Amino acid sequence: MLAGLIPLFWPALPPLSDLPGHMGRWHIEMTIGQSAVLAHYYAFAWAPIGNLGMDLLVPAFATVLPFEQAAKFGVMLIPLLTMAGLLCSAHEAHGPVPPTALFAMPLAYAWPFQFGFVNFALAQGLALCVFALWLRLGRQRRFALRATIFVPIACGLWLAHSFGWMMFCLMAAGAELARFRSEKRTWHATFIAAAVQGVPLALPLLVMVLASAGQGVRADDWFNWGAKSLWFVSILRDRWAAFDIACLVPIVLILYVAARSPKLGFSALLGWPALLFLFAFILLPRLALGGAYVDMRMAPAMIMLGLLAIAPPKGGGRFAQVLAVVAVVFFSVRMTATTVSFALRSVEQQRELAAIPTIPRGASVLSLVSRPCGGAWSDLRRDQLPGMAIVRRDVFTNDQWSLEGQQLLHIRHAAAIPYLADPSQLVYPSVCPDIGSNFVTAIREFPRAGFTHVWTIGFPPAALGRDLQLIWTNGSSALYRVRR
Template sequence: MGQGPRARTLSPITLGVIAAVLALVPVLAVSIPGFSDAPAHMARHHILAMASSSTPLSHYFVVHWQWIANLGEDIPAVFLAHWLGGDLATRLVSAAIAPLTIAGILALSRAAHGRVTGSAMLATPLALNQAWMFGFLNYCLGIALALLTAAWLFSRQRERLPEQAILGIAALVVWTAHMAAWATLLLLAAANELARLRSIHDIWPAIRRNLPLMLPVIPLLIWRAHSHGANVTWIYEDVVRYKLTVFAGSLRGTWMKLDLALLGAIFLSALLALRWTGRQRQMEPRLLIAALLLAAGALAAPLYLLNSWGTDVRTAPIAIMLFVMAVRPAIDLRKERLVCLIGLSLFLVRLGSVTWAWASRSAELEHRLTMLDAVPRGGKLGYVYVRDSCDGWALTPDEKLASYAVTRRDAFVNTLFMVDNARLLTIRDPKFQERWTSDSQRVTLKCPEDRVDAVQLQERLQAMRQDHFDAIWVSGVPAGELPPVPGYRVVRHFPKQAMLVQRR
């Protein structure tokens, strides 16, 4: 009797709720979240919300709302941006993604095992995985929704019309969030059925039960009917090494040694939990099959799929997450509680490292953004970015930082995503549409010399001059090392940062 309150306090569901609430901290505790792509997402949300009004943005951009499989964060963020602005709206929706993912982990664990397990707690650090750190926010929100849908699918007892309708609607919602999240949901559903197959006669009932999940094929065919460009691209020099790096980098984003050590600690803790199960069947078959299917998908995925980069980078952490979650709970409750506490401890390490990495740079990034005061409101800002070093492990928002010019100066900037067949907005000027979208800000840092490609830098600056940008922000090159740009002068500079504006 004396251990009852303690057991409840240390129950996995209680610890999971604590983790979900704490997962809000990294995004809300800093003024500039450290997601790599978040500034560009934020700018897009602001444009989608404001471009139809009589703002300078309407002179640069045209909005094309369409039903595509890449709207997970866009829909709620754009809705909120009408009242809160793109910056705050994006932060609030982004903050909810990790807690929702943890909720999906807990729900799926309960559906698969009959209760929330210690292995689910071991999987919680993977809610803050490298795809999340990259800022693949539509995808990450879609994965959270896919996990929640799979939890309902694993536990449903009937397949009457109302349940089938709910499943079809859920599939459409997940697909709308991101197509890769829908593919993950399909693999989870397939694993759910494969684990229960006993004979060939079970195949058709299994297909029938899951047919509503295929409802998104209709909008998919409509969306891709007029697609163009390379849908699949392989660009691997050493595919084995690259794929190993993808899996090893599942927690990439802060410091390499810490991220790798934490992933190793999760792996060792999962092995310990596996040894402690005390059961003949140590792994839950549905989660294990789903993990194997996702791992195979990550290994087979090309570099670009449907014009989208990094399918394997997105999928690998989810495969590892499901492998860990598949470990059955220990029969010995003391050992199971210890696994839960280990999981919470590992989550707190991940949470702390991400929050520290972001908070330690937030003031510096805000200081850099004061450069935008020199940009004319409603003007055109060209951004040139050279990365600081050849060490590419840490993921930061520096490459897209100038996107804040959209929300703070209503200015055009050349950092926005313009993926073929997934464009919710386009640039009115066809020449700018062709030349000045995402990646046009990059100038190569030659490695291992740590030397800027001077020719490329000169060409980029001259191209911006020819297209009459009102201001040019060069990041990663000291002002004294910049080549002269006729008609422009340096008005602000910080270490390796310079703002040039047109002479008037």
């Protein structure tokens, strides 16, 4: 587990795509009461929603650590909890932890985590940990105790992230189906008994139903097989496409060997949850309840559980030794590659963040970030970098999310309309202008009364107009002052 944290040791800012934007929001929620400037630009009011994991955790850590260190510490907890949950769940299902569990450990750095879905990733790690507790109490047949303590646990998971709670419900349901089927119950009796065991987990569902009353269910982009294929291929997506895809080969091979070899097999306690995750991956849309990439988040989880479900090799011997060596090599290679990738990304990000000291405190910054069509495999992780200007200079910038029911932050800076919130900071080539802004149009038409500065990331310095004065550049990005 400690070796699995090595990629995060070096970067001062963990190079996760959405993390700077989240850090901007956390800074606002912590300091808005003491900052008249932030209170002019933003409003924040606490409320119980299913997306508060790191929003609660990082401010707690910031009481004893500087804010940016507190955020990094919170991020480092995510893979630590994920790996702990994987090992503990494997122990509860098998007794001895099988060597194949090491194939699952690098998936703590899977694409949803690299994307910066930190609240979701935290909830997923917590869900894996409490799933091990669910299995343990079930093995000990302490069902009354389990039902009692999992009412607050389920609510806590939902507060961390509603999708993490849903994943835990699927894991618990799969484990109960496996347990009751092993007792030779009929399918009808099995489903009824499993549903009864799941009742203590259902309180967040009632909250969600009441909160969405009269609004309907918002979902879109169902059964997009092209996107789902991409999500699967991108499970280990990081920096080098050929390498990341090649690393899927041993994972697929070990699952195939486990299904075919008499020396291996699958634990039903983990196999059933993996199958339910597979069905969820197939059935879920890309967009739901205000969130994006909903189905994508299931892909690494179903593979992790599938790998955990592989039983320890029967009889030991040379086969078991070879399998263990291959697993250790795979884990070591992935962690080494992730460490190198994160170090390189940290250098790339710091080069862009050098603009922030030249921004006056309390400024209003129009951020325009260059993006390729469709997104490159090696994402430059700069879409939300302007959020660090909020953290360090108490500015307004147009990169914050404003999704009803997903964030508690509200943007009050009406003078910035239409460049108010994400994704207005994203600029795609003109051949794919489906979202975001057009660079030429934005420079020509942005409301001068709403912004004091323009920060162009990925656009070399240029003469953009008489009222835009260049004050900083690194050759590929630039910062301009708006002359009134």
